[in-house]
Amino acid sequence: GGTFLVNAPFPKDEFWDHLPKTMQKQLIEKKGKLFVIDAQKVAEESGMGRRINTVMQVCFFAIAGVLPKDEAIAQIKNSIIKTYGKKGDEVVKMNLQAVDNTLANLHEVKIPNAVSSKFDIHSPVPENSPEFVKKVIGEIIAFRGDDIPVSAFPQDGTWPTATTQYERRNIALEIPVWNDEICIQCGKCMMVCPHACIRSKVYDEKYLDGAPDTFKHTDARDKEWKELKYTIQVAPEDCTGCGVCVEVCPVKDKSDVSKKALVMAPHMQLREPEAKNWDFFLKLPEYDRSKLTLTKIQHQQMQRPLFEFSGACAGCGETPYIKLVTQLFGDRAIIANATGCSSIYGGNLPTTPYCKDENGRGPAWNNSLFEDNAEFGLGYRLAIDKQKEIAINLLPLFAKEFSEEFIAKLINADQKTEQGIAEQRARVKVLKDKLESINSPEAKRLLEAADYLVDKSVWIIGGDGWAYDIGYGGLDHVIASGKNVNLLVLDTEVYSNTGGQASKASPLSAIAKFATNGRPVAKKDLGLMAMAYGTVYVASVAFGAKDDQTLKAFLEAEAYNGPSIIIAYSHCIAHGIDMSTPLKHQKAAVDSGQWLLYRYNPDFLKAGKNPLTLDSKEPKIPVAEYMNMETRFKMLFKTQPEIAKENYKQAQINVENRYKYYKYLAERKFGE
Amino acid sequence: GGTFLVNAPFPKDEFWDHLPKTMQKQLIEKKGKLFVIDAQKVAEESGMGRRINTVMQVCFFAIAGVLPKDEAIAQIKNSIIKTYGKKGDEVVKMNLQAVDNTLANLHEVKIPNAVSSKFDIHSPVPENSPEFVKKVIGEIIAFRGDDIPVSAFPQDGTWPTATTQYERRNIALEIPVWNDEICIQCGKCMMVCPHACIRSKVYDEKYLDGAPDTFKHTDARDKEWKELKYTIQVAPEDCTGCGVCVEVCPVKDKSDVSKKALVMAPHMQLREPEAKNWDFFLKLPEYDRSKLTLTKIQHQQMQRPLFEFSGACAGCGETPYIKLVTQLFGDRAIIANATGCSSIYGGNLPTTPYCKDENGRGPAWNNSLFEDNAEFGLGYRLAIDKQKEIAINLLPLFAKEFSEEFIAKLINADQKTEQGIAEQRARVKVLKDKLESINSPEAKRLLEAADYLVDKSVWIIGGDGWAYDIGYGGLDHVIASGKNVNLLVLDTEVYSNTGGQASKASPLSAIAKFATNGRPVAKKDLGLMAMAYGTVYVASVAFGAKDDQTLKAFLEAEAYNGPSIIIAYSHCIAHGIDMSTPLKHQKAAVDSGQWLLYRYNPDFLKAGKNPLTLDSKEPKIPVAEYMNMETRFKMLFKTQPEIAKENYKQAQINVENRYKYYKYLAERKFGE
Numbered sequence A, B: 001g002g003t004f005l006v007n008a009p010f011p012k013d014e015f016w017d018h019l020p021k022t023m024q025k026q027l028i029e030k031k032g033k034l035f036v037i038d039a040q041k042v043a044e045e046s047g048m049g050r051r052i053n054t055v056m057q058v059c060f061f062a063i064a065g066v067l068p069k070d071e072a073i074a075q076i077k078n079s080i081i082k083t084y085g086k087k088g089d090e091v092v093k094m095n096l097q098a099v100d101n102t103l104a105n106l107h108e109v110k111i112p113n114a115v116s117s118k119f120d121i122h123s124p125v126p127e128n129s130p131e132f133v134k135k136v137i138g139e140i141i142a143f144r145g146d147d148i149p150v151s152a153f154p155q156d157g158t159w160p161t162a163t164t165q166y167e168r169r170n171i172a173l174e175i176p177v178w179n180d181e182i183c184i185q186c187g188k189c190m191m192v193c194p195h196a197c198i199r200s201k202v203y204d205e206k207y208l209d210g211a212p213d214t215f216k217h218t219d220a221r222d223k224e225w226k227e228l229k230y231t232i233q234v235a236p237e238d239c240t241g242c243g244v245c246v247e248v249c250p251v252k253d254k255s256d257v258s259k260k261a262l263v264m265a266p267h268m269q270l271r272e273p274e275a276k277n278w279d280f281f282l283k284l285p286e287y288d289r290s291k292l293t294l295t296k297i298q299h300q301q302m303q304r305p306l307f308e309f310s311g312a313c314a315g316c317g318e319t320p321y322i323k324l325v326t327q328l329f330g331d332r333a334i335i336a337n338a339t340g341c342s343s344i345y346g347g348n349l350p351t352t353p354y355c356k357d358e359n360g361r362g363p364a365w366n367n368s369l370f371e372d373n374a375e376f377g378l379g380y381r382l383a384i385d386k387q388k389e390i391a392i393n394l395l396p397l398f399a400k401e402f403s404e405e406f407i408a409k410l411i412n413a414d415q416k417t418e419q420g421i422a423e424q425r426a427r428v429k430v431l432k433d434k435l436e437s438i439n440s441p442e443a444k445r446l447l448e449a450a451d452y453l454v455d456k457s458v459w460i461i462g463g464d465g466w467a468y469d470i471g472y473g474g475l476d477h478v479i480a481s482g483k484n485v486n487l488l489v490l491d492t493e494v495y496s497n498t499g500g501q502a503s504k505a506s507p508l509s510a511i512a513k514f515a516t517n518g519r520p521v522a523k524k525d526l527g528l529m530a531m532a533y534g535t536v537y538v539a540s541v542a543f544g545a546k547d548d549q550t551l552k553a554f555l556e557a558e559a560y561n562g563p564s565i566i567i568a569y570s571h572c573i574a575h576g577i578d579m580s581t582p583l584k585h586q587k588a589a590v591d592s593g594q595w596l597l598y599r600y601n602p603d604f605l606k607a608g609k610n611p612l613t614l615d616s617k618e619p620k621i622p623v624a625e626y627m628n629m630e631t632r633f634k635m636l637f638k639t640q641p642e643i644a645k646e647n648y649k650q651a652q653i654n655v656e657n658r659y660k661y662y663k664y665l666a667e668r669k670f671g672e
Helices: A012-018 A021-029 A039-045 A053-064 A069-087 A089-105 A131-141 A188-192 A244-248 A267-283 A319-332 A341-346 A370-398 A404-412 A418-436 A441-453 A464-470 A472-480 A526-531 A547-559 A583-591 A602-606 A623-627 A641-666 B012-018 B021-029 B039-045 B053-064 B069-087 B089-105 B131-141 B188-192 B244-248 B267-283 B319-332 B341-346 B370-398 B404-412 B418-436 B441-453 B464-470 B472-480 B526-531 B547-559 B583-591 B602-606 B623-627 B641-666
Strands: A003-007 A033-037 A107-109 A174-178 A198-203 A229-234 A262-266 A333-337 A364-367 A457-463 A486-491 A537-541 A564-569 A598-600 A612-614 B003-007 B033-037 B107-109 B174-178 B198-203 B229-234 B262-266 B333-337 B364-367 B457-463 B486-491 B537-541 B564-569 B598-600 B612-614
Touching: A003 A053, A012 A033, A012 A107, A033 A053, A039 A053, A039 A089, A053 A069, A053 A089, A069 A089, A174 A229, A174 A267, A188 A198, A188 A244, A188 A319, A188 A547, A229 A267, A244 A262, A244 A583, A262 A267, A319 A333, A319 A341, A319 A457, A319 A486, A319 A547, A333 A341, A333 A370, A341 A364, A341 A457, A370 A404, A370 A441, A370 A457, A370 A464, A370 A472, A404 A418, A418 A441, A457 A464, A464 A472, A464 A486, A464 B472, A472 A486, A472 B464, A472 B472, A526 A537, A526 A564, A526 A598, A537 A547, A547 A564, A547 A598, A564 A583, A583 A623, A612 A641, A623 A641, B003 B053, B012 B033, B012 B107, B033 B053, B039 B053, B039 B089, B053 B069, B053 B089, B069 B089, B174 B229, B174 B267, B188 B198, B188 B244, B188 B319, B188 B547, B229 B267, B244 B262, B244 B583, B262 B267, B319 B333, B319 B341, B319 B457, B319 B486, B319 B547, B333 B341, B333 B370, B341 B364, B341 B457, B370 B404, B370 B441, B370 B457, B370 B464, B370 B472, B404 B418, B418 B441, B457 B464, B464 B472, B464 B486, B472 B486, B526 B537, B526 B564, B526 B598, B537 B547, B547 B564, B547 B598, B564 B583, B583 B623, B612 B641, B623 B641
Parallel strands: A003 A033, A333 A364, A333 A457, A457 A486, A486 A564, A537 A564, B003 B033, B333 B364, B333 B457, B457 B486, B486 B564, B537 B564
Antiparallel strands: A033 A107, A174 A262, A198 A229, A537 A598, A598 A612, B033 B107, B174 B262, B198 B229, B537 B598, B598 B612
8 A cells, every 4th residue: 555656767658667577566466556757857857957856855745645735845845945045046946946847747657457567676786796796795785685694704804896896786867978980089088987987998900809789999099009999988887977078078079069079878778788888898808007108198097997886976076086096006006995985985885896907906995994094004004014024034045946136136126117016926926836835934924925025005095084184193193104105185175974064174165064154264285284294295186177187196106105195186066066067166176276286296305306396377267266166165155145255355365375385385496 | 127228418427317306216116227328429420410320229239138249239330331331431431430439438327226316307398388288288298198088189170279389399409599799680590490499579679678688689780670679589499409590591700700690509508598588589579560571581580480399300391481371371371281291290299380379360270181182272262262252242231230331341352461451350350349249140140251351371281292293183173273272382302201202203313212223204394284274373492592582482372363383392301411401402403403493473474474484593503513412312323323324414404404495485575
């Protein structure tokens, strides 16, 4: 006798046949009532984009019978005026419109007497998944986790990586379609994709043998890739349909200037053929990492992401940075992750987005506490250094087995390039193979420590709540240590995951919890504070504003033999923005001077040069223009117009002062 | 049958009569053996200054019989070579010399058959002390604390202030004697005294009636004090004899240029007459605070210290800063004290050095945890602001009782000067007197909150272990808040109280626990990091290098309506220096550029001017010259000469770079 409401894109008359057998059976047996609405369509037509909460709420009250329908609808409308009043008349109007449109589009579906469906509920993971994925992960996904025996779980608390690939959430309404004819192969779409769902490969033509009919490819344009084929491929079942790849695409289709080299198209029809194309694409060989020019985005983006299909929001502004780390250094990265969004989508039981390359190498990842993540990551570094030291101390004991030259190379290998890393790995393999055959405690110990002769890349990752606030004492302690670790601050300027509280990264006037009248003080300048050490590499980046500066910063940070910190502008749903076009916000933040781009390299200082490079140009738009693009700022004019006015004025003064100050620092002549 | 060893300055034949009756009686009854040595004399003659540990250790082994005497002495000599080897040959030689000298000066005293003493053990506190002091504090001092009933203790955990005055430790061997004829009355001796044991007053001649014969006075030299008398008086029973007042005295006695306007003389003869002089001095009236020119040290030092006779080390480099706070703002100060030396000598049960002026006003003091002191102090501020707000909101309800003008004045009083504070206090008194007679809940509530209409001065005090390390996350959070609090960092550059561990304030190459090879990285620039906010008053001071700059900084910090932080160079016994001449170390630190003097005032920034004033001159001595004055640096040449050499080189580079950087910042032109 229950009532069942479904949001689905199917006409009411066809809807029954889109339900799987088990569901039809249950509805018939349980004598249910069934309603259907195309909530997305209603929301979009009411001007609300993809926000369906109001639509679904109206449906609930219209059919649940908790209140007489007319009274319920009147109450909803009152509540809309009250709730959204602060956000502006436009938002109120849209929501009221949505209520009316909802009622017109909510349909009851008569339940037939017999099951007629041709399919049943899909298995939660593909049939060809690994055993653990089928027996544990899949069962948890299917809400049957309570039935798994304890013995099926790993005894040491570790959890296999590379498992989001089996989840295939199919949540996109539309996915991007590649126009191979006009694409300039710049790589930007790959760089900005939050979920690593759009990828490119270059490969020899011969690999196209057996390609599905609809698999697209074209000639590679890069001079270094003459004779090779080029493909951009979307993972249709993992893409969230955010559309950021389309936003960033710099190409205009001459035949229709509203279109780009990527065009969003309905997922439903594309799912099946593109899934096949994706499988084929995955089997194409990876391009040799050591032959890529990593400072060029189109080259660098050929590196396979080792962070994919996470549970982050569609259009997330944090994940592209993490993905970049895993592309550049993931095969040797060890990541300490602070609590926050990145720890949730980074280790979202039962699946993990961190994955492995074709050699089984990928990031090792762990999450400690909010307040000690930097220290936790420093511990990685100290342990790695100690293991390496042990290996170096043991090596001379094997002078009989290995040449002096070989041992010297193992100890002093230059591992600053992908080539250098590859060569050292080969040496360590030779070492380990030999050690396997020696039966002594020293050989066993060296065998354990040998892998540490290959450089590891330690990354300490977290949000602004961690870096500016709760974990700042530790972060400061770690950057003061002089140790070679890399800190990545995913700066959303607010506690995103815990519900939108103000952090010290929140900018002046932004509304947040504990700052309902707008944050009364300016954003803490974490970068400037880190620069005070003179021994810390510091960069401030925004990939949506200057992607090659972002890439440069990540390469420099890792190359610097000491602590590095990258402060990364991360647009966020908490900003109150349209998440399908977040990059224009990044650009406006930089163009207004609200967000500065710079890099501070202590190696320059040692060489007697100015360590600071200001990558931002003079602000060219008023900061108010940027602020008015985001609800977090705009809202204040509704609730506290006087404060908002004053704040905006002060924000402009702050932005100008800050730019001038950085310029003064960057212009300092050295060696005088 | 026990053995009793006494360190005393009396010849062996006179010694017996210097023992009190009770002690003589016990020695006779218990058939004790008695030994005496003038350890101070032996130590001094062996070149070890006041360090008597080796002397006393030798005595112990010479008479205790735990080892055959010759073997014990040989072992001690071996142990000296081993223990002090790192500190240099000179130290070893001195200690070996001390061993021989000790044996020559250790005497057995034959115990007579009868008690002959003319006096007995003094009561632990004076007979005329307050009840609580006699019944609780005195008993604890006399080691009879276990016998005090629980009911004698305060129920709410508070403890009376102003109780060190009853302790009278009489630990000085010598105390300063004032030469009133040559003294220029500059006030510097008062400023540097760590224990507030040397003080000055100006007063009308009439108050000299009844002065003890030896009470010194002269004509006041300051133009504003024409016709008045001037006295500098020492508290003979509280002075520790450190001699810093003599070090700072700028006057040379023309009749003997080795002498100054203060000369150290044996305590024993001076104790009794000077105690009488001190009592007389205390009864002289205080000069009107509101008439002092506080930027002049000789004037400012007329302010009565409200922090006196603490248990800090003789010559302590921290306490003069705390004393200064209590002189300037103590009658309205509320202090949050981080764990560390300052929390120990600041609340050293059973006595407290924080005290009260003639009106019963003095600092309220509390110590929370190491890790939350800044937040704890911020809590004071928030509570005070709230209470004031409550008072302001209630005042208009009493429009019948008070004139509109009076209420407006209470709310808007200018309290930036001592005069303003005094006037507001008078207004609050009128208010409270009237409220007492009104029987309404509002009147009662306003009565409770009324005192908060007088401005309070919130001070958050701690060492570098707190400010740079353990409490830094909170310190940063508090200075980011924009709230009106004052933070004082007593920077000894090492965890002094917990036993000498390195902190992030420890300078490059300084030896400390966890940095036995010298600290490998440079000192954290806490001030520069605080300046990054642009809204925090920041000063770096060293009273031994530029006392008027110190004074200016404290006045400006308190006047700034926002967070202020003062980073105060605090010489320390942990530096391995002669604590009777610590000021030359402060001077050398500044002259070498190792310690910068500066003030950063955000009010200047608001006015479009450069906020930074660099008070340090170009370094004029090599930093090595400063470093070699202190064992913490010098020691490294014994243990790690190569590292020491490299560090010294780097230290010089750092010092020069840092000075240039600050100069560049201070020279920036504004308004262009």
